[in-house]
Amino acid sequence: MSTSQTKYPKFLDADFEKDISGRITPRDGPIVLRNPHIDDLAEDVLYHLDLSDKKNDLPAMFGDVKFVCFGGSPKRMEKFAHFMVKELNINIQAGMTLSNISHGSDRYVLYKVGPVLSVSHGMGIPSMSIVFHEVLKLLYHACCKDVKLFRLGTSGGLGLEPGTVVITDAAVDGLLRPYMEVATLGMLLQHPAFLDRDLCEELQAIGSADTSYNTVIGKTMCTYDFYEGQARLDGAFCDFTVEDKLAFLKRIHDRGVLNIEMESLCFAAMAHRAAVKSAIICCTIVDRLQSDQISASHEMLEDWQGRCQQIVAKYIRRHLNIQ
Numbered sequence: 001m002s003t004s005q006t007k008y009p010k011f012l013d014a015d016f017e018k019d020i021s022g023r024i025t026p027r028d029g030p031i032v033l034r035n036p037h038i039d040d041l042a043e044d045v046l047y048h049l050d051l052s053d054k055k056n057d058l059p060a061m062f063g064d065v066k067f068v069c070f071g072g073s074p075k076r077m078e079k080f081a082h083f084m085v086k087e088l089n090i091n092i093q094a095g096m097t098l099s100n101i102s103h104g105s106d107r108y109v110l111y112k113v114g115p116v117l118s119v120s121h122g123m124g125i126p127s128m129s130i131v132f133h134e135v136l137k138l139l140y141h142a143c144c145k146d147v148k149l150f151r152l153g154t155s156g157g158l159g160l161e162p163g164t165v166v167i168t169d170a171a172v173d174g175l176l177r178p179y180m181e182v183a184t185l186g187m188l189l190q191h192p193a194f195l196d197r198d199l200c201e202e203l204q205a206i207g208s209a210d211t212s213y214n215t216v217i218g219k220t221m222c223t224y225d226f227y228e229g230q231a232r233l234d235g236a237f238c239d240f241t242v243e244d245k246l247a248f249l250k251r252i253h254d255r256g257v258l259n260i261e262m263e264s265l266c267f268a269a270m271a272h273r274a275a276v277k278s279a280i281i282c283c284t285i286v287d288r289l290q291s292d293q294i295s296a297s298h299e300m301l302e303d304w305q306g307r308c309q310q311i312v313a314k315y316i317r318r319h320l321n322i323q
């Protein structure tokens with residue numbers, strides 16, 4: 001069903017501007033896939049989103065998308081979609097409700113509110129990676145242009161009052177390495193996880209206008225596990241002491257790590273590889289130098305998560321010229 005029109009700009013490596021360190025300059029313009037095989041497919045089934053470039057008219061459904069907001073939990077992203085309806089003054093016709101476009105797959109949720117997509121990514125890098133591939137292909141098939149990507153998450157902070165908003169300027173793995181390592185064809189490939197500094201600073205300026213909480217920019221450590229991987233003593237297993245834990249957390253804090261979560265490395269690496277402008281904005285829900293357990297009330301957690309949503313909503317409104 002999809003129309004071909006201006007679709008499928010061919011990828012040329014030279015199209016991607018890089019600095020001397022190999023950092024790709026993120027840019028506006030059409031979404032380009034760095035995969036020559038996609039155009040050879042008779043049909044591209046986006047299995048986990050329950051969409052296909054043949055069965056769905058993706059340009060008609062998604063061609064106006066400019067902002068994609070990811071977050072771990074399906075409920076949070078549904079709530080964010082409803083919040084964006086209000087923020088963008090969108091009229092939902094009588095008798096209609098916002099619906100989960102990917103309801104047939106039962107893996108992720110996907111809501112569209114005007115030019116905004118709200119997508120859940122589940123927990124951890126494997127889950128994030130799958131939905132990122134499929135969302136990027138969706139944007140490509142839909143001929144979207146000038147798209148920005150955001151991850152709105154939660155994290156454990158280091159020396160920060162819970163509720164602080166951290167904007168990631170670089171994502172690192174559990175060994176402080178700034179790239180995502182992926183086993184591909186029996187080789188370990190390293191994909192650098194750079195983020196767009198200008199976007200970080202713009203979001204920080206928006207966040208800082210609200211003085212009831214702090215908005216800071218720094219490094220985010222991304223781990224493959226919530227418990228031992230994040231130096232917690234309260235998992236089902238633990239082979240280290242409280243002193244070992246604190247020494248590790250203080251060491252990474254001294255190297256500029258402000259928070260720890262589980263998806264930033266993949267999100268940043270994949271957005272960088274696609275040369276799409278992107279940002280990661282997480283509230284902290286515990287100070288890991290004080291505690292492992294997350295004991296804040298549900299209301300408190302909702303309030304903290306709302307801070308990231310409000311900052312991104314203000315950014316989107318500003319860029320859509322909505323007063």
Ligand SMILES: O=P(O)(O)O[C@@H]1C[C@H](O)[C@@H](CO)O1
Nearest residue numbers: 072073123124153154261262
């Ligand atoms: O964005 P969310 O809050 O889902 O991400 C963090 C990282 C893990 O997926 C999860 C662990 O509680 O929260």
Ligand SMILES: O=c1cc[nH]c(=O)[nH]1
Nearest residue numbers: 154155156260261262
């Ligand atoms: O401590 C935390 C809190 C949220 N998410 C994490 O990955 N770690």
